[in-house]
Amino acid sequence: MRHVDENYEVIVVGGGFAGVAAARTLGRKGVRVLLIDKNPYHQFQPLLYQVATLQLGVSEVARSLRDIFRGQPNIRLVAAEVTGVDAERKRVTTSDGKSYEGRFLILASGAEANFFNTPGAEHTYPLYSVGDAVKVGGTLSNVLEDADRADDGKQLDFVVIGAGPTGVETAGALAETVKYVLPDYFSPWLANRCRVHLVDMVPNVLNVFSDKSKEYAGRRLAAMGVQLHLGTPVAEITEDKVLLKDGTEIPATLVVWAGGLKAGAVVAGSGLPQGRGGRIDVNPDLTAPGFDDVYVLGDAANMTDAKGNKLPQLGSCALQAGTWAAKNILADIEGGGRHRAPFGYVDKGYMAMVGRGSAVAEVGPGPKRVLLNGPLAFLAWLGVHVVLLSGALQKIRAVATWPSDYITHRRSFVVLSRPDGSQFHES
Numbered sequence: 001m002r003h004v005d006e007n008y009e010v011i012v013v014g015g016g017f018a019g020v021a022a023a024r025t026l027g028r029k030g031v032r033v034l035l036i037d038k039n040p041y042h043q044f045q046p047l048l049y050q051v052a053t054l055q056l057g058v059s060e061v062a063r064s065l066r067d068i069f070r071g072q073p074n075i076r077l078v079a080a081e082v083t084g085v086d087a088e089r090k091r092v093t094t095s096d097g098k099s100y101e102g103r104f105l106i107l108a109s110g111a112e113a114n115f116f117n118t119p120g121a122e123h124t125y126p127l128y129s130v131g132d133a134v135k136v137g138g139t140l141s142n143v144l145e146d147a148d149r150a151d152d153g154k155q156l157d158f159v160v161i162g163a164g165p166t167g168v169e170t171a172g173a174l175a176e177t178v179k180y181v182l183p184d185y186f187s188p189w190l191a192n193r194c195r196v197h198l199v200d201m202v203p204n205v206l207n208v209f210s211d212k213s214k215e216y217a218g219r220r221l222a223a224m225g226v227q228l229h230l231g232t233p234v235a236e237i238t239e240d241k242v243l244l245k246d247g248t249e250i251p252a253t254l255v256v257w258a259g260g261l262k263a264g265a266v267v268a269g270s271g272l273p274q275g276r277g278g279r280i281d282v283n284p285d286l287t288a289p290g291f292d293d294v295y296v297l298g299d300a301a302n303m304t305d306a307k308g309n310k311l312p313q314l315g316s317c318a319l320q321a322g323t324w325a326a327k328n329i330l331a332d333i334e335g336g337g338r339h340r341a342p343f344g345y346v347d348k349g350y351m352a353m354v355g356r357g358s359a360v361a362e363v364g365p366g367p368k369r370v371l372l373n374g375p376l377a378f379l380a381w382l383g384v385h386v387v388l389l390s391g392a393l394q395k396i397r398a399v400a401t402w403p404s405d406y407i408t409h410r411r412s413f414v415v416l417s418r419p420d421g422s423q424f425h426e427s
């Protein structure tokens, strides 16, 4: 018979922005929480593009969950992959066959790349997790070393598919690596052989931003040498090309997929009714329809604000949802006349880094948004990301590194190794 550990008041699946915020809020009130994540670390997606472009190492974007919850004995951490969810019983099963049951269940298992059945998607590198970013960065490093060794004058083409914030940030950072890093660490000749391409089916970059931000970001990327291929969908990806539906063939040495996300396998296998992007259309109080004590948060959910407006897949949104769900659970546990409340999201706007010294930021709630671009937006981006970073050490490193990168033009060039210690070159 399988062992079921039933001593938890709340089971949290996923130690991302939403899961950590929920566990933290509950933990401070002495609630007994079990947090399960397939990795023993919390990952900071907003900076993955810097790992993928060899500007940051893994320790700057991943923080041990045990460090985050150090000194909180009522929070138990289990590093295991959740493979089954029984929403009715608020029970989850992990890949080692263990089951855990609680009074409340929080699913905060994030998302994964959505390739929309694009033929040849296996030739691309998605960018959602630390593991993904390490693969992109390691492959980029291999490609550059091979090209430098071969010294055969062949052109290198780095293609980013998807011109949302992730794609824009990645293409911008690749262009900067080509411009500032390669001449310094390799040679100007190698830098001259590199091209960066950004592809999207919509006719502009940063589609959810205002026209002013779209126009600014497109102009800056072009000035940085990024070749924009907008307004045509990708037809197919091969080993060495990206083919567009209008017949354009883009040579491709390395293709990064930033083309979209869908809810991950935990949610897909939960039996809960899935909506747009495979996510769960949650109730205003963030519970799953028909399951009063099951919460679905962050990138795993389609959440709305108190007025019913759809909320974006953003770190700040996931974080606020985690805290809110925990407060709703505390209202149930502690009683005292408190009741669950619909999610009251505080919209702080959104932003994207285009390149050194240039970003776009749309700050504040919807109708009152203040549009910033250029160095001011760059500073706003730095401030917001320092606040979002979870560890004091990471904050200090970021504050120490980013301004000097900005002032000196100097970029670091990090070494990435695979978690199993093998060389990137071997497969």
Ligand SMILES: Cc1cc2nc3c(=O)[nH]c(=O)nc-3n(C[C@H](O)[C@H](O)[C@H](O)COP(=O)(O)OP(=O)(O)OC[C@H]3O[C@@H](n4cnc5c(N)ncnc54)[C@H](O)[C@@H]3O)c2cc1C
Pocket (backbone or CB within 6 Å): 013, 014, 015, 016, 017, 018, 019, 036, 037, 038, 039, 041, 042, 043, 044, 045, 046, 047, 048, 049, 080, 081, 082, 083, 108, 109, 110, 111, 127, 128, 129, 165, 166, 264, 265, 266, 297, 298, 299, 300, 313, 314, 315, 316, 317, 318, 319, 351
């Ligand atoms: C490249 C990139 C850049 C981004 N940049 C920004 C930005 O600049 N600003 C911003 O606000 N937002 C940004 N976002 C969005 C933001 O990162 C997400 O909205 C946010 O991380 C969602 O939080 P979450 O807690 O729902 O999921 P996640 O943070 O993805 O956490 C999910 C957790 O669940 C775990 N998990 C998944 N499956 C299992 C399983 N089967 N078993 C156990 N554990 C599991 C994962 O390991 C992970 O730790 C970015 C996203 C990406 C991908």
